[in-house]
Amino acid sequence: MSNNTATMQESFPMTGGDGSYSYANNSYFQRQCANASKSMIEEAIAEKLDVQALSTKTFCLADLGCSVGPNTFVDIQHIVGAVERRYLALGLKSHIPEFQVFFNDHAANDFNTLFASLPTERRYFACGVPGSFHGRLFPESSIHFMYSSNALHWLSRMPDEILDKNSPLHGTREGAKELVVGGIMVLIMSTLPDGTSPYRSPPRASYDILESCLMETGIISEAQADSFNHPLYRPSLEQLTALVERNGCFSIERMELTNPASKLDGPMSGHAYTMHVRATIEGLVAKHFRSESVDQLFHLFFKKIENMSRQLELDPKEEIQRFVVLKRK
Numbered sequence: 001m002s003n004n005t006a007t008m009q010e011s012f013p014m015t016g017g018d019g020s021y022s023y024a025n026n027s028y029f030q031r032q033c034a035n036a037s038k039s040m041i042e043e044a045i046a047e048k049l050d051v052q053a054l055s056t057k058t059f060c061l062a063d064l065g066c067s068v069g070p071n072t073f074v075d076i077q078h079i080v081g082a083v084e085r086r087y088l089a090l091g092l093k094s095h096i097p098e099f100q101v102f103f104n105d106h107a108a109n110d111f112n113t114l115f116a117s118l119p120t121e122r123r124y125f126a127c128g129v130p131g132s133f134h135g136r137l138f139p140e141s142s143i144h145f146m147y148s149s150n151a152l153h154w155l156s157r158m159p160d161e162i163l164d165k166n167s168p169l170h171g172t173r174e175g176a177k178e179l180v181v182g183g184i185m186v187l188i189m190s191t192l193p194d195g196t197s198p199y200r201s202p203p204r205a206s207y208d209i210l211e212s213c214l215m216e217t218g219i220i221s222e223a224q225a226d227s228f229n230h231p232l233y234r235p236s237l238e239q240l241t242a243l244v245e246r247n248g249c250f251s252i253e254r255m256e257l258t259n260p261a262s263k264l265d266g267p268m269s270g271h272a273y274t275m276h277v278r279a280t281i282e283g284l285v286a287k288h289f290r291s292e293s294v295d296q297l298f299h300l301f302f303k304k305i306e307n308m309s310r311q312l313e314l315d316p317k318e319e320i321q322r323f324v325v326l327k328r329k
C-alpha cells in the first residue's frame with residue numbers, strides 16, 4: 001500500500017449502526033486505549049485546570065472524532081465527573097457549572113446511532129457538530145476542554161509533507177482559537193519512534209495480510225494495490241513537540257506513554273481482531289472498491305489470521321500510544 005494522494009476519500013467513517021460489524025460493537029481496543037489514560041485525565045483536570053479562573057456557569061467540552069459510541073459516552077462521563085470532583089475538592093459545590101458536550105465527527109458519521117444511544121442518566125446537554133476537526137468548528141474562545149481519542153492520527157487524505165497545513169495537528173491551531181485561555185486539550189493518539197516518517201505504513205502484519213486478501217479476492221490487482229492507503233499520520237514525540245511549539249498557543253503539560261495492551265485480557269482472538277479491523281476500515285474499503293466484495297474480503301482475512309493472533313499484538317517499540325495534555329496560553 002502506498003501514499004498516493006489522488007484516490008483518497010474525503011472521509012471514511014467507522015461502520016455505523018449497532019449490528020454485529022458495527023464500530024459500536026467492535027471498539028474494545030479503542031476502549032482500552034482510553035482506559036489506559038483514565039487516571040491521567042483525572043490528574044490533568046485536578047492539576048492543570050484552574051476552574052476558579054475559568055469561572056463559568058456553562059462548561060463546554062468537545063470530543064473530536066467521537067464516532068458512534070459507546071466509548072465517547074464513557075470518556076465524556078469520566079471527564080464531566082472529574083471536573084465536578086475538582087469543584088467539590090475546592091469546596092465549590094454550589095459553583096459546579098452545567099455541562100454542554102459537543103460530539104464532533106465527519107458529517108458522514110452515523111450521528112443517528114450516536115444520539116439514539118445517548119445515556120439517559122447523563123449530567124450534560126448533548127449536541128452534534130458535524131465537520132472536520134482540521135477546520136474551525138466552534139466560536140472563538142468557547143471551549144473549556146477539548147478531547148480526542150484515537151482520531152487525530154486518522155487522515156481523510158494523505159498530505160504532502162509533515163508540516164504542511166493539512167497535517168492533522170494543524171487542527172491544534174484551529175483548536176487554539178476555540179479554546180478559552182487556560183482551557184485544556186487532551187489527546188490520546190498513536191505515535192511512532194523518533195526518526196520515523198509519520199506517514200510510514202503501519203508495521204503490523206495485519207496490513208500485509210489485508211493487502212494480500214485484497215489481491216487474492218480479485219478486489220484489486222497488484223498494480224492497484226499502490227492506490228490503496230490506510231491513511232494514518234503518526235508523528236514521533238520529536239515531531240509532535242515541534243508542531244506544538246511551532247503553533248505557539250499551548251504549553252505542553254504532559255506527554256506520556258501509555259500501554260493499552262496492558263488493559264487487554266491477553267491477545268485478541270482472530271475473530272475479535274477481524275471485527276476490530278473491519279469496523280474501522282470497512283468504510284474505506286467499500287468506498288474505494290466494490291462494496292459487495294467486503295464480506296468475502298474479511299472472511300479470507302479471518303481465515304488467514306485466526307492462528308496468528310499472538311503476532312497481532314502491538315509492538316510497543318513500533319507503535320506508541322501517547323497521552324498528551326496541552327494548555328491554552
Ligand SMILES: C[S@@+](CC[C@H](N)C(=O)[O-])C[C@H]1O[C@@H](n2cnc3c(N)ncnc32)[C@H](O)[C@@H]1O
Binds near residue numbers: 027034131
Ligand atoms: C477510530 S475512531 C475513534 C472513535 C472514538 N474517539 C473512540 O475512541 O472510540 C476515529 C474517528 O475519528 C473520526 N475522524 C477522523 N478524522 C476526522 C476529522 N478530520 N474530523 C472529524 N472526525 C474525524 C472518524 O470518522 C472516526 O469516527
